[in-house]
Amino acid sequence: MKSIHDPRYCTFIEHLVAARVRQKITQTQLSKFLGKPQSYVAKVENLDRL
Template identity: 45%
Template sequence: MQKSLRTPRQQLLLSLLIEARKAKGLTQADVAAALGKPQSFVAKYENAERRIDVIEFVDIAAALGVPTAAILMRIESVTRKGARDRSGK
C-alpha cells in the first residue's frame, strides 16, 4: 500500500473535503475556528502538505456537517471501480 500525500485516494479525500467546505459556504478560517486550529492547519491538508489522521478526519467532517460514511463511501466506490478496471472484469 502506497503511503503518500499524492495518491489518487488521498487526492480524492482532499477534493471531497474541499468540495464540502465550499458547498457549505465556509472559508478555511471558518473550519479552522470550528476545529480550534489555526487556518494554516486547513490550508496544509487542503494543499496536500500534510496528511490527516482518522480522528482529524472525523473532526473535520463534523465541522463541515458531512457524515464521514458519505465521504468514505465515495472513496470506496472509486477504489472498487479502479480494482475492477485493473482486473478487466
C-alpha cells in the same frame, strides 16, 4: 494511506474542499471549529500535510 500523494487521499481532499465550499464555510471558520490554525487547513487542502 501513508502518503499525501496517494490518489485516494487526493480524491478525498478534493471532496472535502468541495463540501466546505458548498456549505460556504471559509478555511478560517473551519479552522476555528477544528481548533487548528487556518494555515493547517490550507496545508491539508493544498496536499502539503496529512
